[in-house]
Structure formats: C-alpha cells, structure tokens
Amino acid sequence: MSSTPNRPYPPVLIRAGEAERLDLIGHVLLADSSATAGALTSHRVALGRGADGAVPHRHDHSSELFYILDGAFDLLVDDNIVTARTGDLLVVPPGAPHAFAAHHDSTAEALIIATPGIERFDYFRHVVRRRQGSEQPGLLLGLQDRFDTHFLDSPAWQRARTAA
Template sequence: MSDSNMSRALVVGAQTAEAVELSAGSAFRLLADASDTWGALGANRLTMSSGADGAGPHYHTLSSEAFYVLGGAMEFLLGDRLTTVAEGDFIVVPPRVPHAFGAAAGSTAEVLVVMTPGVERFGYFRHLGRVARGQESRDSLSAVQERYDVHFVSSAAWQAARTSVTR
C-alpha cells in the first residue's frame, strides 16, 4: 500500500461492518483487517449470548490482543489464571500467552477486540461462521491456525470452568 493511502483515515460505519453470525445469537462485526490499517491492527466487535463460549484456549505468536468490555460480563483464561471481567474492564494479552474467553454464566457480553500488529483474520472469523452453521467441522480450524496465527492449546482449568457455565 502506498504512503498516500496511509494518510487516509479508516471509517467503518456501524451498519456497514460485515456481520458474521455464530451460534445462539452470538455474532462478530468485522471492523478492520490488517490490510485496512496498513498492518497496524485488526479489530472486531463480538456480541455473545448468555453464557456463550467465545474462543477456546489459544495463543498468537505475532500479535498482542486487547479486549475492552463494552457490556455484560466475561470469563477469561489468562495463562493459567481464570478471571471474570465486566463492563469497562480492559485486558491486554501479549504474544504467546494462552488465553480463552466467553460470556460469564447468566450474562451476555459485548467486547471490542483489537490485535496489534494486524494479521489478516477476517477469513478466520468467516470460517468460524461456517463452523457455527455446520458447513465446516470444528476440526477444520486446525488446518488454518498457522495462516491466521491462532494456535490452539488445551486447558483443563478452562474446560472445568466452562462446563460449569449454565446456558
């Protein structure tokens, strides 16, 4: 991208952001991919239904991931620590730190997620939508983890915490 394109600000209207529907009323709003921001960042807005899972345990090698909770309450796995956060709370996860998140039991959640530097990830979110619609298997995510810098790990603590969430 030329330097002249970098002098233009990106504006994404709320109604023009691509929506990717997930299961049970959860959805992504795709705000900016790396190619939209000269590689600086990627951003999305995630709405989760009551007690819904967000992302299972994973880490990123290239980017830090920041979460600003716009509404509701969320559970996070940060390394080996579980924590609950609420509206107005802010979390930054550095590269290589395993993390996971979902709406807290009995709560919906809305969160702004920003990754920096940016990695092209809109394709990943669209893939998640196909998984939610049954068009792809959950196992198909393993084949794209390198491309989207989403490296899955297991966590007994997260599994135990999420099985106790009532939906």
C-alpha cells in the first residue's frame, strides 16, 4: 500500500513567459512566499555592466542564496567585498549585512532564493515605483519589518562602489 505524503503546497512551476518582469530593476519575479507556503521566495536579477543592485541591508529571519548564472557580482557580506562569478554560490545567513551590484567590467545575472520565504514581491514593486518617482523617498523605511529588509550604512560598500 502506498501513501501520499502530506504536502504543504502543490508543486510550483513558473513558466518563463508568465513570470512578472520588473525591467527597470532587472528583476524577474518567480515564486513568492505565498506560492510555497512560506518555504522560500525566488527571483532572478540581471544587471548591466557595473550597475547597482541592492543597497546594504540585512534580513533578520531568512538566509539568502545567490547563484551566479552569468557574469560577475560584487557582493558585500558583513564588511567584506567579494566578487562572485558564473557558477559561484553564496549563502548569506540571517542578520548578515549584504548588498550586490554587477562588477565594474561585467554584466551580471543571478538566481536569488530566500528561505524561509519572505512575501517580498510587493517590496520590489515599491522599489520600481520609487525609482519612477511615483512614491515618496522614505516610504520603504516604514516597511522594513513587513519585508524583513532592514537598510544599513556600509562605509566598505560605499568605498567599493565609488572605486568602481
């Protein structure tokens, strides 16, 4: 007699052509926390040569995995700047300051997974609206707990980005 395990959510298949694209910030939204019963959140990011990605921040409740699909990323981890290239994997534990940008001489593309999941797709939509000028500059500051994305100052990141 076979039994079917109790699954917290059905298998999730996101077709490439159906994923929401936020071209202004180079993100493709794949599976938010609500699609995976909180197991993970996943998106893909593609940045032009030397382009900024995420500003320094931390997540208090989730680890964040970066798998580099193509090119090279400069990544802040704590106070260190590392360059990760195609095929490299970085896992940032909860509480660790981090940021990312395309390396100065490269485009960059990565799959990013947060686990456990954070319902974050609305965060990325806020970022787009902010960059378009349709949202107030400080709005995201008031939403840091909701999205478990807490902004930080990082002199090491500022020096590295200025040098690039």
